Amino acid sequence: MVPEVQTGMQEKDVLPDENTVPEHAQQERLVFKGCILPDRTELQERILKAPGDVIVGEHSRIEYGISGYDVFIAESCYLKGDVIAEGDLRIGNFCDIDGNLVCDCDAFIGEGVTIRGRLSVTGNLDIGDNVMIEKGFDARGIIEVRNPMPVILYILLYVLTMLRIDHEEEIDQFIENLTAEDANPLILPSRSHLDEFQLLVQTPIIIGSSCRLHGLIRGDKATIGDNTTLFGSIRARDSVSVSRGAIIHGNVEAENDVVIEENVRILGNVEGHRVTMDEDATVEGVIKSSGGLTIQRKKI
Numbered sequence: 001m002v003p004e005v006q007t008g009m010q011e012k013d014v015l016p017d018e019n020t021v022p023e024h025a026q027q028e029r030l031v032f033k034g035c036i037l038p039d040r041t042e043l044q045e046r047i048l049k050a051p052g053d054v055i056v057g058e059h060s061r062i063e064y065g066i067s068g069y070d071v072f073i074a075e076s077c078y079l080k081g082d083v084i085a086e087g088d089l090r091i092g093n094f095c096d097i098d099g100n101l102v103c104d105c106d107a108f109i110g111e112g113v114t115i116r117g118r119l120s121v122t123g124n125l126d127i128g129d130n131v132m133i134e135k136g137f138d139a140r141g142i143i144e145v146r147n148p149m150p151v152i153l154y155i156l157l158y159v160l161t162m163l164r165i166d167h168e169e170e171i172d173q174f175i176e177n178l179t180a181e182d183a184n185p186l187i188l189p190s191r192s193h194l195d196e197f198q199l200l201v202q203t204p205i206i207i208g209s210s211c212r213l214h215g216l217i218r219g220d221k222a223t224i225g226d227n228t229t230l231f232g233s234i235r236a237r238d239s240v241s242v243s244r245g246a247i248i249h250g251n252v253e254a255e256n257d258v259v260i261e262e263n264v265r266i267l268g269n270v271e272g273h274r275v276t277m278d279e280d281a282t283v284e285g286v287i288k289s290s291g292g293l294t295i296q297r298k299k300i
Helices: 024-034 151-163 168-177
Strands: 036-038 048-049 053-055 066-067 072-073 083-085 089-091 102-103 107-109 119-121 125-127 138-139 143-145 186-188 198-200 205-207 212-214 216-219 222-224 229-231 232-234 240-242 252-254 257-260 271-273 274-279 285-291 293-296
Touching: 024 089, 053 066, 066 072, 072 083, 089 102, 102 107, 107 119, 125 205, 151 271, 222 232, 232 240, 240 252, 252 257, 257 271, 271 274
Parallel strands: 036 205, 048 066, 053 072, 053 186, 066 083, 072 089, 083 102, 089 107, 102 119, 107 125, 119 138, 125 143, 198 216, 205 222, 212 229, 216 232, 222 240, 232 252, 240 257, 252 271, 257 274, 271 285, 274 293
Antiparallel strands: 036 186
16 A cells, blocks of 8 residues: 655646636536537446546546546546546546556546555656555656646636637537537536446436447436447436437436437337337337327328
8 A cells, every 4th residue: 555645735826817717607517517428438347438538527426437538537526447548637636536547648636536446657647635546656757746726627727718718608509519520528517426227417418329338327308329229228307319220228208308210229118298209210118108199200
């Protein structure tokens, strides 16, 4: 076991300009307005594997490992599994990582972090006070003991600086652009809960195309991309939209609208106030729709 790091060294405080940064509530909307699983995301046996960057909101509990390019984990999160970053890695204050940390570039570890495995860093390592690493560490670059900028502030400053976002409309447009093919980080919003049984968030969920997931998906509303396979059910407080070619090995439930596009296959029941279904879609269970069922037929 490596002893706790005890030091009083501090990194210079970096604060945003009050005239350019929106209020705190608006900042949270910027990064954590929704849960986004981009195209080709896979939930494997013990790890959530993303094709690009990963952002995990504060106070989240993720009982899987995380793999991506740049990986940002905000403050007070718990992860049960390895965290693997092909680029940079930032771990916020007071996180608990029940696994190894592997970073191919630079790593920034906040104050009070517990790492119950081994820390391996190819590049430089910035590490905060009171960090516990149970199985030792290996850093090939420069090691500095100081408190890096909090991860949530780093993310907000990065986005605001690069995009020069000042207005709410631009924030909404930015969130929409995140789902584009060339701008698709995986985002788990604040207080997300992911375990072997379910993914539970309090925001809308956008799942991209050609993903492979399992477990119950629960959120405010859900959108499932083309040719995605889910070994589980979907339950939304508002609406669910399932795009063409998707396969759902479970039920689809929403309090309002359910939209099922062509060549979708649902191996369970469908329930919603209104259900709209393409004529080439298949539902192997029972359809319950108090507001009516609409079958969309192709024009001849």
